[in-house]
Amino acid sequence: MSKQINVALIGNPNTGKTSVFNALTGLNQKVGNYPGITVEKKQGLCKLPRGVKAHIIDLPGTYSLNASSLDENVVIELLLNKNDKDFPDVAVVVSDVENLKRNLLLFTQIKDLEIPTILVINMSDRMRKKGILLDIPLLEKELNTKIALVSTRKREGIDNLKQLIADYRKLSTEPCLKASEIDSVYFDSLKEAFPNQLLYKLWLVITQDVNFGKTDRNEIETINSFKTKSKADLKRLQQKETIKRYQFINNTLKKGQTVDLASATDLRIKLDRILTHKVWGYLIFGVILLTIFQAIYDWAQVPMDLIDRLFVFLSEWTKSALPSGVFTSLLAEGIIPGLGGIVIFIPQIAFLFLFISLLEESGYMSRVVFLMDRIMRRFGLSGKSVVPLISGTACAIPAIMATRNIESWKERLITILVTPFTTCSARLPVYLIIIELVIPEGRFLGLGYQPLTLMLLYIIGFATALVSAWMLDRILKIKKKTFFVVEMPNYKLPLFKNVAITVIEKTKAFVFGAGKIILAISIILWFLASYGPGDDFNNAAEIVSAQSSSKDFSSEELREEIASYKLEHSYIGIAGHAIEPAIRPLGYDWKIGIAIVSSFAAREVFVGTLATIYSVGSGDQETIKSRMAGEVNPILGGPLFNFASGISLLLFYAFAMQCASTLAIVKKETNTWKWPMLQLFIMSGFAYVVALVAYQLLI
Amino acid sequence: MQITLAQLKRGQHGIIADVSSIHIPLKLLEMGCLPGNLVELVQVAPFSDPMYLNINGTHLAIRKETALHIIIDLPDV
Incomplete structure (x- = not known):
């Protein structure tokens, strides 16, 4: 019997890392939390050639190993802790063919930790359209690793990737950049102080701004006493390191990649011209929201009526089929109606998760962040607060977790505090049943009074969130340090499999919870x-x-x-x-x-x-x-x-x-x-x- | 000619000359906002804020207040 191989999937956000994870594991996955923190932990099993099994862990997306959030910190905690049971035998860095240069930054950092690292170049089906040509053997040589060209959309390259994972022992662990190149004097003294340690690992531990975890605590403490440079100096060195890495990457890509811009037909430019337009952008966003609410109301009616009748039937059937007694009446009058009260809302909740996941998968959500930032700032929020506020319509819990990428603590705190005002799916059951009872059925301008009332309630939720944010912004005395960087990913047709898995997983979690x-x-x-x-x-x-x-x-x-x-x-x-x-x-x-x-x-x-x-x-x-x-x-x-x-x-x-x-x-x-x-x-x-x-x- | 990134007009491009590292988050540098790289202003939201940029193929949006700390060289006309 062979041992399971531990595989860590790592990559920048928007590289299709989750699609690769889904392609490797299928529905054979488990979503939980890291112990003690609320960061989502996704892991799954994958069968490799020759009967070997791989335990795959999908780490949170990150642009580099310099963590600026709890999610990103999870990646570093794992990669720096050799004793962790999930410590990877092999790291798989997922990159996107259009952003190879930026994606390689993270790759070189992980390679420098001397972990065997496979590079996945995802979305390879887009290469020709974008006029990109890659010399894979040459890149493999320059980067000193194996490369898997993958297209999760066309289901290509996954078997090859599995083979590479199975053969991970053949991979080189030679670093890309010698840490001493960053600052030779400083690194020499580091080496003297900790002769048996990997220099780059030490450097990462020293420069982390955030240390939430317990790993390497002793080590960090001894190193803190060593820290001889000021924060500003360290940041300058980090900048130098970044420049060095980009030099290496540029040299590599100059040899192994040719891009013919003329043949690149860009849908992005055309779509962005409309979707981020000063007038049309907002109009389209409004129409999308309206459509979603009308759809949730209309489409879900049929399955909901069916479920309602099913539970009445079940309850009746239990009463007649089982001998009467305490247990039967508990079942028929307590448990079945109680459960029916939640199961009936599965269709609506599933629709809501479906729309939210479509907005995120397609890349549209970033455009909304861009459009709304300036407006949200008036209320003491960030453009990124829009994502929690919208996903708060599904459930406040993931929404509050989604505030983590808001850079300013004040903006983030305000977002957390006001998000529960948005109409979450748990309010929906209450709203729907009461609206049905007390709002007449007529129509106004083709829209039913009932859906209009529902929409009004959603608007009241958002408005209250905004007004209270505005008040909190005035009341809270927190020094504001605003950084705002948001990637604008390319538009993608959402993958059916990704959307389906999200909807199933989230609905399941909601219903069982x-x-x-x-x-x-x-x-x-x-x-x-x-x-x-x-x-x-x-x-x-x-x-x-x-x-x-x-x-x-x-x-x-x-x-x-x-x-x-x-x-x-x-x-x-x-x-x-x-x-x-x-x-x-x-x-x-x-x-x-x-x-x-x-x-x-x-x-x-x-x-x-x-x-x-x-x-x-x-x-x-x-x-x-x-x-x-x-x-x-x-x-x-x-x-x-x-x-x-x-x-x-x-x-x-x-x-x-x-x-x-x-x-x-x-x-x-x-x-x-x-x-x-x-x-x-x-x-x-x-x-x-x-x-x-x-x-x-x-x- | 040197200007700050905040003064760039839509559709215009330039070469990043200098970034003031105290005011710029490391994350932005890691995304490619480094001296020598080409930057293009793709789109602006109302009141030119935030600004949607294309830096060397990476598309991202930053606020105007951050753009003020990035110096760029305009190509000679």
């Missing part, structure tokens, strides 16, 4: 709703019969009276009545109160909770929606979910901070409980006041 919470909550709720203390609950049948003996109830009506009397005197009813005084001014009854309280774990629990509460004791075959529509306001009469209470609920959910996972991630990213607690109290307090005012004005 939320599913666990919902399952637990629905079991607890079912229990609390099915049992109660004292005589009121246990003798409900006698009490109701005695009270209603004067009234003329049919047996069916009597049964329902008993069920609702029981619910009111169950544990959950008692808890709900206790908080009722606080929420009555907002137009809610105690059942909605329970749903709101339970959705402080996660917003999407709201629908599941109501589904569970309403289904306990009701025997009819009804969907969640029709049950909610049938609820009567106990004091005023009329439907409980009317225009006023519906709008009040919508606004409450638009502003309140009801997501334990978001709070946890904000704590992780900002390293203090101060900011998440601020979000929890300010956002929820604001939500309460707005909902109160709205209800009192509308009623």
